[in-house]
Amino acid sequence: MNGSPRRMAWFGTLSLLFLLALFARTLPVASESAQQVEPVKVIPVQGNVYMLQFSNTLGNIGVLPGPDGVLLIDDQVPGMTDNVLRGVREITDEEIRFVINTHVHMDHFGGNPILADMGATIISHKNVRDRMFQPHHTPRRGGTYAATPISEANRPILTFEDAMSFHMNGEDVRVWLVPSAHTDGDAFTYFAQSDVLHTGDVFRTNMYPIIDVFNGGSLAGTIAATEAAIALAGPNTKVIPGHGDGFTDRDGLIEVLDMMVDIRDTIQDMIVSGMHLEEVLAARPTAEYDEQWGQVATWNAKDIVPIIYNELGGGPTLLR
Ligand SMILES: [Zn+2]
Numbered sequence: 001m002n003g004s005p006r007r008m009a010w011f012g013t014l015s016l017l018f019l020l021a022l023f024a025r026t027l028p029v030a031s032e033s034a035q036q037v038e039p040v041k042v043i044p045v046q047g048n049v050y051m052l053q054f055s056n057t058l059g060n061i062g063v064l065p066g067p068d069g070v071l072l073i074d075d076q077v078p079g080m081t082d083n084v085l086r087g088v089r090e091i092t093d094e095e096i097r098f099v100i101n102t103h104v105h106m107d108h109f110g111g112n113p114i115l116a117d118m119g120a121t122i123i124s125h126k127n128v129r130d131r132m133f134q135p136h137h138t139p140r141r142g143g144t145y146a147a148t149p150i151s152e153a154n155r156p157i158l159t160f161e162d163a164m165s166f167h168m169n170g171e172d173v174r175v176w177l178v179p180s181a182h183t184d185g186d187a188f189t190y191f192a193q194s195d196v197l198h199t200g201d202v203f204r205t206n207m208y209p210i211i212d213v214f215n216g217g218s219l220a221g222t223i224a225a226t227e228a229a230i231a232l233a234g235p236n237t238k239v240i241p242g243h244g245d246g247f248t249d250r251d252g253l254i255e256v257l258d259m260m261v262d263i264r265d266t267i268q269d270m271i272v273s274g275m276h277l278e279e280v281l282a283a284r285p286t287a288e289y290d291e292q293w294g295q296v297a298t299w300n301a302k303d304i305v306p307i308i309y310n311e312l313g314g315g316p317t318l319l320r
Contacts, residue, residue: 035079040087045247046238047194048171052087053246054080057206058107062198062240063088064191066169069097072120073189073198073240075111084111096120098166100175101156102200102242103183104131104215113153123164124156125177127185127216132156137214178202178225182209182242184216186225190232196247198240199229203256205244207296208286208304211311219264219308226257259289264308271314280309 041053045062052061054076061084062073070092076084088096099116101109101124109132112122132155163176172192177185182201189198201210202225211217233239233250240247266285275283286294286301294300 035082037086038080038083040083040090042087042090043246045194045196045240046236047191047196048169049191049194049196049238049240050091051240051247052084054083056080057243059102059105059201059242060198060240060244061087062189062196063091064169064171064173064194065092065094066171067094068168070094071098071100071166071168071173072096072115073100074102074108074200074242075099075115077107078110078113081111081114097168098123100124100187100189101128102187102189102198103185104128104136105183105201105212106136108200108242109154112155116153116157121158122156123158123160123175125185125187126159126161127177127183128187129156129159131183131185131215178228179221180216180218181211181221181225182217183212188225188229195234195236196238196240197229197233199225199242201242202226203229203239203241203253205241205248205252205256207243207299208289208293208301209256209260210299211304211307213307213311219260219311223257223260223264226253226260229253230257259293263289263304264312267305267308267314268312271309271312277306277309277314280314281305 038054038056043051043053045051048064048066050063052063058077059074061076064071070088075081096115096118097120099112099120099122101122116122160175163174166173171194173189175187175189178188186200186202188200202222209222211219211222230250230253233253235250237250238247239249239252263286267280270280270283270285281302285305290301
């Protein structure tokens, strides 16, 4: 073979790529740069409600598809939106019409800018939107400060104070503010006909509850909100946790509630007996639960015990 046809072939390929690149710039693309492809687990939960889950264990997404358009609960971190869209497309081709942000953490609203550009209406509690204007403290590793860059494009254009309802796709969907638990803007979402509850990060099944005191969270609120979820749930209710593998049910909520109440009471007794925080930590009030709930390096007993100690009015803190 002489060189000429090969050169022509290369020229043809390059021209095609150039034309494709030009064409691609004129299309409404999902993101400005290609995102890494992550396997998405599409899990039918119950009735008409699905969940999307990714191996990064970040926020679990709820999906209600149907002819009135898709309602999403949460939308993962910014770099995952292509994968979120791929998961939704495995369920339906309908447009994404509404996105509810359950709270102000980036792994639950990172897809907002792209989804809003695609025409979705972003919705959250008023406190979530207000906090999106502030620099963030993250609750991990004892509360490391992180200046999360928040762009105007992230912000919900529709907010609620106490509750709101959607009536779409044959489903009555109620969204409401729960007691300040994980943060002070936590929303539960309940799909009445499908009998599915999405809790956001108030409830998780992969580690101790994260009580984000930098964003208004509290143990008392986490317990109260979990009790409210248990009161709502019936024997067939399915519960999508903010984090954790798959979905669970009322018994899953009760297990976490019992754990939290036991740890709270143990620490309260230690405070009453005059123990300093260092002594409480050394006494390991979470010992019997650590194997199941305390295995994540960035959030375990040494993170949650000081927060509970402080909330319960513990004595002088020797640790800083
Ligand atoms: Zn969170």
